[in-house]
Amino acid sequence: MHIIKLDATDSTNSYLKRLSVNEQVADYTAVVTKLQTNGRGQMGTVWDSEASKNLTFSVYKDIFQYNIEDPFYISMVISLALLKTLKSFSIPKLSVKWPNDILSENKKICGILIENVFKQNKFSSSIIGMGLNVNQLEFDNLPKASSLRLISGRVFDLDEVTIVIIKNLKHYFNILKRGHLDVLKEKYEASLFRKNKPSTFQDAEGLMFSGIIKGVSDYGNLQILLEDDIIKEFDLKTVTLLY
Incomplete structure (x- = not known):
């Protein structure tokens, strides 16, 4: 497990993309930073996070050997890996607000940004950016945001959380590689926020x-x-x- 730790960078996704252009990057290489100066979310939104309190990181995933026609299954894999991680830390009332915001008790605790790379007309790799609110206690003007610490009352070790997330990413990507799409979809849909309401x-x-x-x-x-x-x-x- 190769983890690159930075004090600050513009965006861990951008850093990892630049790295993958210039050199061979090992599968599941992670870039973690204490401060992200230009964090990005879905649809061009900005991801703002208090320095050293939260987990802002990106993971490189080689998917060239995967037979993937629908990239949303990658999003399902990541959402399920995060849910499994957070359940292991006893975070309650978890759900996925479509497409891939992770909620606890109806408040957002994690955002995901996936950037897929194509080569030879097929998916080659994914750069998976995650912003997980861990130990931050205040979210000014963000009434729908929360953190693991606010929810549980515990202080979390960021390195430990990172390692568990990567372990669970490997678990669900193995399910994807074996072609068990129905398993992934069933688990994802069962976790959808406000499903059947x-x-x-x-x-x-x-x-x-x-x-x-x-x-x-x-x-x-x-x-x-x-x-x-x-x-x-x-x-x-x-x-x-x-x-």
């Missing part, structure tokens, strides 16, 4: 509507049961789940 959504035009989350497609689209008993699929750019 009436919820309010907002579409790309800003209009709100009601529906019930039923699952996800192989491509990662959210499947919502609408009022006319029709299940419609939405991608990340066209729908937002409102609390």
Whole structure:
């Protein structure tokens, strides 16, 4: 297990991408930083984290030998690895807010940014960025955010959490490599936040509507049961789940 520790960097994903361009990077190489000056989230959002209190890191995953047609299964693997890790630390009421925000007690504790690399017209590698709120106690103007310490009352060792996450990534990537897609999808869907509960959504035009989350497609689209008993699929750019 190769872990590169930095005091500060712009983005661990960017650092790992630059590294992989210039040299051969071993599978599951991780880059961990105390301070990320330009952390990125989904859809171009900014990931802000208090220095040395949280886990901001990225993992390089070689997937060239994997037969992956639908990249969302990579997202499922990472979400499940994080859930397994957090359960092992007795974090309660865990769920995945589609597509891959990790919640505890309905508050966000982890965000994921996956950047896939293509070579020879197939998936070659993934750079998996994770921002996990661990020991931070205050989240100004972020009422829906929390941390492992706020939830559990414990102070966590960041190195220990990192090692357990990588171990669980290996576990679920092995399931993916063996082609057990149904196992991954079943576990992922069972963990979806507000699955089978009436919820309010907002579409790309800003209009709100009601529906019930039923699952996800192989491509990662959210499947919502609408009022006319029709299940419609939405991608990340066209729908937002409102609390």
